[in-house]
Amino acid sequence: MFLISKNVNIIFIYCFIELVKQTMTCVNNADIKEITTKTCINEGKEYFRYMRGERDKPLNTFKSSGMKLTPSQTRFFQNKTAVFSYLEKVRKYCSELIEEVFVAFNSCFVGNPVVIPELNRKPFIVVESKYLSKRKRIMKYLCVKLRAKCISPPHSSMRILIDRLRVLGMYTAQNAAQTLSLYAYANLVRTLIRQGHVVVSGGYFTEFSASKIENRQEPLDQFLQAEVTCTHPPDLMKPDVIIFLDFMPDKNLVRYGIPRIIKIYEGFRDTGPIKIVRTLISDDNQTMAAIKEILLPYL
Helix, strand or coil, X not given: CHHXXXXXHHHHHHHHHHHHXXXXXXXXXXXXXXXXXXHHHCCCHHHHHHXXXXXXXXXXXXXXXXXXXXXXXXXXXXXXXXXXXXHHXXXXXXXXXXXXXXXXXXXXXXCCCCCCCCCCCCCXXXXXXCCHHHHHHHHHXXXXXXXXXXXXXXXXXXXXXXXXXXXXXXXXXXXXXXXXXXXXXXXXXXXXXXXXXXEEEECCHHHHXXXXXXXXXXXXXXXXXXXXXXXXXXXXXXXXXXXXXXXXCCCCCCCCCCCHHHHHHHCCECCCCEEEECCXXXXXXXXXXXXXXXXXXXX
């Protein structure tokens, strides 16, 4: 009886050791697979940080869904040269995907460069707001009144690729591609203006960069004092006027301070005129009247 129990214990120990070996093998394979994936997902520089054990630490902020944000999700670029420089580095690790980004970008430019006069032309109007569904509704009213072309970034040729980068978790590359798409989008705007259309855009560089700054949930002083952070890219077309719709809910008419997003917009420089419209969210007529007064000098 003693021999049988001893043999059973030996068999159990042997099976346990084999199980540990198999588990360690699986873990090692998973680590290799994770490292291989991160050569693309962590977009070049982040990969080397991973190999050194320097993780991309989350910021002290959360999205509305509760997911933590990382610095790569809140990064944006200041000019086209910086975007190209970054994507060329990432190209070494994700050649096919980044090549698709460049091909899509180049496909947006056909023929000679589009040049429009600074004066005596139709205006480029940007409408921005945190209330996206309400902004869309106001834009429809505005486009009907002005007989304008209503469009929104990013450029349609790059929209799917930007979504793919987001799904893959390549947030810095996504922001780079989204910044690059603004240059293609500006070319589309110039084309429409040259054809004699008023262009009403649902968002532009200010909305894109303001969302990145706001999501950091850090003190605004360092951003508002940083000239590079808050300055419109010098090589990107500027709108004639930017209208930010700051709606107030009917049930909460009292404000005890300036909203964070308003402070960010007030800190922008060289973007073109920024006009903040503050009306009740349920009063479309009041909103349209305020916008009409702003647009009179541009029409």
